[in-house]
Amino acid sequence: MTITQTAPLVADRDVERKVRLPWYKRYINLIGPLVMIIALSVTMAIAQPRFFELANLMIILQDAAIFMVLGMAMTIVITGKGIDLSIGAVAALSAVIMALLIKDFGLGLYSAMAAAVAVGFVCGVTNGLVITQLRVPDLLATLAMDQVYRGIALVLAAGTVLARFPEPLPFLGRGRIMDVFPTAAVVGMIALGIGYVILNYTWLGRYAIAIGGNREAAVLTGININRQKIFHYALMGVCAALAGILLTGRLNAIQATTAQGFALHTIAAVVVGGTLLFGGRGTMFGTLVGVLLLSMVTNALVMLRFQFFWQLIASGVIIIASIGFYSYLQQDGSGDSRSDE
Amino acid sequence: MDESKQPVLQMTGISKSFGGLRALIDVSMDLFPNEILAIAGENGAGKSTLIKVLTGIYRADKGEIRVHGKKLNISTRRDSINAGIAAVYQNLGLVDTLTAPANVFLGLEPVKRILGIPFIDNSTMRSRAVAVLRDRVGIELPDIDAPTRNFSGGQRQAVAIARAVIGADLKVLVMDEPLAALGPEETRNTFNLIRAVRQRGTAIILISHNLDHVFQLADRVLVMRGGKHAGVAEVARSSKRDVLGMIVGSDVDVDAMA
Ligand SMILES: Nc1ncnc2c1ncn2[C@@H]1O[C@H](COP(=O)(O)OP(=O)(O)O)[C@@H](O)[C@H]1O
Numbered sequence: 001m002t003i004t005q006t007a008p009l010v011a012d013r014d015v016e017r018k019v020r021l022p023w024y025k026r027y028i029n030l031i032g033p034l035v036m037i038i039a040l041s042v043t044m045a046i047a048q049p050r051f052f053e054l055a056n057l058m059i060i061l062q063d064a065a066i067f068m069v070l071g072m073a074m075t076i077v078i079t080g081k082g083i084d085l086s087i088g089a090v091a092a093l094s095a096v097i098m099a100l101l102i103k104d105f106g107l108g109l110y111s112a113m114a115a116a117v118a119v120g121f122v123c124g125v126t127n128g129l130v131i132t133q134l135r136v137p138d139l140l141a142t143l144a145m146d147q148v149y150r151g152i153a154l155v156l157a158a159g160t161v162l163a164r165f166p167e168p169l170p171f172l173g174r175g176r177i178m179d180v181f182p183t184a185a186v187v188g189m190i191a192l193g194i195g196y197v198i199l200n201y202t203w204l205g206r207y208a209i210a211i212g213g214n215r216e217a218a219v220l221t222g223i224n225i226n227r228q229k230i231f232h233y234a235l236m237g238v239c240a241a242l243a244g245i246l247l248t249g250r251l252n253a254i255q256a257t258t259a260q261g262f263a264l265h266t267i268a269a270v271v272v273g274g275t276l277l278f279g280g281r282g283t284m285f286g287t288l289v290g291v292l293l294l295s296m297v298t299n300a301l302v303m304l305r306f307q308f309f310w311q312l313i314a315s316g317v318i319i320i321a322s323i324g325f326y327s328y329l330q331q332d333g334s335g336d337s338r339s340d341e
Numbered sequence: 342m343d344e345s346k347q348p349v350l351q352m353t354g355i356s357k358s359f360g361g362l363r364a365l366i367d368v369s370m371d372l373f374p375n376e377i378l379a380i381a382g383e384n385g386a387g388k389s390t391l392i393k394v395l396t397g398i399y400r401a402d403k404g405e406i407r408v409h410g411k412k413l414n415i416s417t418r419r420d421s422i423n424a425g426i427a428a429v430y431q432n433l434g435l436v437d438t439l440t441a442p443a444n445v446f447l448g449l450e451p452v453k454r455i456l457g458i459p460f461i462d463n464s465t466m467r468s469r470a471v472a473v474l475r476d477r478v479g480i481e482l483p484d485i486d487a488p489t490r491n492f493s494g495g496q497r498q499a500v501a502i503a504r505a506v507i508g509a510d511l512k513v514l515v516m517d518e519p520l521a522a523l524g525p526e527e528t529r530n531t532f533n534l535i536r537a538v539r540q541r542g543t544a545i546i547l548i549s550h551n552l553d554h555v556f557q558l559a560d561r562v563l564v565m566r567g568g569k570h571a572g573v574a575e576v577a578r579s580s581k582r583d584v585l586g587m588i589v590g591s592d593v594d595v596d597a598m599a
């Protein structure tokens with residue numbers, strides 16, 4: 001303990017508690033997902049070495065890309081003690097509107113993409129307003145709004161599949177840079193990089209941590225909690241729209257019923273990565289690891305010819321195991337790392 | 342204390358209700374330069390609400406606040422800091438997942454603009470926080486980058502105090518129950534800290550319901566009861582029994598309690 005008293009003020013020799021964390025404890029939150037990735041890799045090395053072929057690894061990245069974009073914003077929402085269950089419907093609604101504008105109204109691709117982002121933004125702000133002004137709890141508000149947005153998408157698309165879009169939309173969604181690296185994964189990683197900056201270097205991220213970590217302290221500081229929460233959901237809406245655009249490009253088609261289950265998958269990836277489910281700490285790097293882990297598991301199960309329901313069971317077990325692991329670390333008090341690292 | 346001096350701080354006729362609950366009813370107080378004024382009263386008497394009005398967390402329904410005779414309009418924490426009034430709140434108000442510098446500057450983060458976008462300047466914040474902790478609070482934390490939940494009670498309190506004293510021209514420091522959760526050694530250190538802050542010319546409002554602490558530290562004690570001003574006593578000329586009588590009200594037999 002290296003407290004030096006330069007004035008006869010506060011000091012504490014009462015509590016000889018070691019405060020400098022050993023280096024590995026700073027990263028302990030990542031140990032869980034990394035251990036799972038290693039375990040999975042060992043299993044696959046034995047069971048199906050083709051898992052490690054470059055082509056398959058790129059498929060994993062391709063699958064993960066959309067969830068990187070969603071996971072970035074969800075990390076901030078959850079850090080601020082929120083949750084958004086409506087993102088699948090927002091992605092579908094934005095994409096359907098973009099597709100209709102292109103197909104039925106002859107709008108240019110870029111204008112239609114901008115419109116999709118605007119739709120996502122409006123959906124996100126609406127979520128934020130319902131939560132902060134009508135005081136509906138985040139979980140219920142976004143669950144209900146999920147139905148609303150899905151319903152609007154269904155009305156607009158009227159059961160049709162809208163397909164075949166001009167470049168560069170398919171290139172964005174399923175193209176490969178130099179014929180190898182998925183374009184969408186580049187978009188996803190840029191999104192996570194921006195998320196890292198938001199979380200660590202902006203008021204938005206700092207106040208999200210404060211609101212999630214100690215709401216009363218945030219109020220005492222004069223942080224306008226409602227306004228910050230609306231920002232979080234607006235960012236989430238914009239990212240959901242981007243995910244909708246990437247999805248449309250990937251399938252080169254869209255219908256109102258796509259992107260179901262996106263919310264749970266994204267929340268799972270974020271929490272598996274070490275962001276606290278009940279707010280106060282988030283990590284973009286952890287979200288990247290969580291997204292990759294879930295994509296690897298899905299891919300491995302497909303390769304091993306497990307049926308779809310096994311994938312559901314596996315992701316459920318991973319989520320419960322991770323949350324249990326982090327709860328254990330919380331009690332232990334050793335799981336503290338920087339808000340992000 | 343010199344009665345002829347002009348008060349640093351005057352609060353006059355402050356009232357505040359939460360819905361139907363009248364938390365403060367026409368409360369007035371004066372604070373003189375270099376004074377330690379204790380505010381005592383039972384739980385729910387309105388002590389915390391009074392200092393939250395003073396520091397811009399709540400807006401009073403009625404009443405006025407003057408600093409050096411000048412009327413102030415305090416509606417945010419920044420207003421109160423600019424007026425030289427800072428507070429260490431009950432339960433410290435730290436975000437324990439953030440580092441000490443992030444807590445010290447929470448809500449007042451220095452920024453660097455790149456392309457017009459404000460980015461939090463974490464390194465400036467860190468070195469300024471280290472300086473404030475070392476020079477004004479007198480502590481060096483072993484790991485400045487650790488989240489504050491890793492710190493002990495005394496260290497966390499030091500961070501909360503650093504957060505209160507970062508304002509340039511500190512005239513009034515308010516501490517809400519600063520001794521409630523501390524061990525004996527930490528309590529003694531905090532006593533020293535409070536006296537040292539006073540020596541540097543800052544007047545102090547100390548909220549406490551521990552009369553032993555009040556009588557050791559304060560010059561005067563303002564007693565609140567049921568949201569009202571219930572009396573002021575000069576510590577040197579009163580007994581704990583008198584003050585306890587004011588705290589619980591005249592209809593209670595203080596001798597029987599003691
Ligand atoms: N934000 C609030 N909303 C509603 N009631 C409050 C709020 N803050 C304080 N009160 C009430 O006001 C009264 C005074 O509280 P407080 O100032 O915290 O008392 P003390 O600090 O003296 O224990 C209590 O009855 C308390 O329940």
Ligand SMILES: [Mg+2]
Pocket residue numbers: 388389390431517
């Ligand atoms: Mg109180």
